[in-house]
Amino acid sequence: MKAVSTCVSILICFTLMGQNDKSIETCLTENEFDDRYASYSSNGQRIVFESNRDGDWQIFLMDSNGENVEKLTINHRINRRPTWHPNGKIVLFESSKDGAKELRIIKVKSKKERIIKPFINKEFLFAAFSPNGKKIAVSLKESDDKSNIVILDKKGKLEKKVTKNNNRNYYPKWSKDGKELVYFSRKDTENKDDEIYRINIKTDKEIRLTNWPKNNFCPSWSADDTKIVYVTSMDESRPEIYIMNIDGNNKKRITHNEDGDTLPNWHPLENKILITGYRNGNYEICELKLTENNN
Template sequence: MPPTVQLFSILCIIYSLFCPFINGYKEHCLTRNQGDNRYASYSSDGSRIIFESNRDGNWEIYAMDKNGLNQTRLTHNDKEDRRPSRHPDGSKIIYESNVGEQVQLLLLDLKTLKTREIPLPEWVTDPLFAKYSPKAEFIAFSAQDSIQQYHIYLLDQTTLEIQSVVSSAYKIHYPNWSPDGRELVIFSRMDTKNADDEIYKYHLGRQQLTRLTFWPKHNFCPAWSMDGKKIAYVTSMEETRPEIYMMDASGKNQQRLTHNEAGDTLPCWAPDGHSLLFTGYRQGNFQICQIKLAP
């Protein structure tokens, strides 16, 4: 092992040993390399984690065990493959890949490792943050249309029809499903006119949008807990690093979970609700970290 890599690994181990006393939660790094590792999420049974990494020169999709062992590269090409999300049955992964300057959604079969494109209308440009609904009837994602309006779209997996459920002249991103599939949680600048990001939830049946955060900070990357009672998210001020927070699904009882000067983002709940994955900036790179919320 090269001396620089060995030193980096030692620093990560030292950090993981002492960070519980810094945060009040048991925290440790699951990845320990000199590439960037981001956008991690669990399999439905919590045994595996998928994520993106540029450790081999460009962004590719990887998987590893829940403890960080057995890290495996799943995609192999010269494109930028990013933001993976599993199908509810665990058999495949949806992710973003670039074709020139455009982004397309691809589906990766985890058994054969073959990919295919998910067809979208030409007027949908750069689909981002795609997520399956809990029963896989829909894929939610954010994108712009040809007149530069921002949308949260739903793609029907049976009919392949697409509909816009939230739209604005200001950015809307990062749809995440409630466990019952009735609501989406997103972040947007629609009410602040680009001053800062705020978190909203949208009830699909009632077609009702409810704002959850009300403060002059950037509040973004929300993720619903598996019991539907909590939402983890990120808060940061301009020119400061972001931290992981948690609140009730109503927006009440905000609680800060991380206290790291280097910055933390992209939270994701474990299926049992006892821990969170997140992306933390550690010793010069982004790494996949985890905090334990319960014994």
């Protein structure tokens, strides 16, 4: 099944200082439904994503060029926010039925599922395996205004509380060496807007990377741990994709679209980024190939 759009566009992009950069966008899905939350497998050959193309949210796979789309989850639940195990054979996702939510994993080949039972009966969001596959970083939601990031073992037992405040802390993503997390939080903004932070899991040393009076969110590491891609809300428009160094310097805007872009994830081997783009009235999975100016 071919899902790749034949339209490839050149996006004229801007840094915060006004410098022009370019990236090449290819839409990997093209339909009337919403396709979101895409990420590459560890070898870059497959992509997992969520879609409501069958009436409710389910998890799908496709090749890195958008072909051979395959439905992964076949249960009668709502399945969202998939992420890969580093071995490329397992997918972690959120699943819910009748209001009850849980974390599940599914084997790509056999499609066999099992529940991960966290240490407490709360809502867990944005779960991600560590690079060695032994731990899970996830946001524990207590209310709309309060959530904290914790680390679980692969069975759901609590190993560490990463954040400990009364604000929103979401979307933990592991560095490739497994030593740090990036995430976004409202802890320094009186719960008004999201900013991006980087924290060392062992020492708890933390750096605030953004300071912008709009929302900065959904950060993700580059394959070599030298850069972070993220999303910024723009004035009077939808969000756009930016890249920065891991110290927060050298911020560059790499998309410039009227309809907005979000949920970026870097290719594990190449200078490409998967995004969720709002195109022609719905969300599609798009791939950005970065030029040398974006490196």
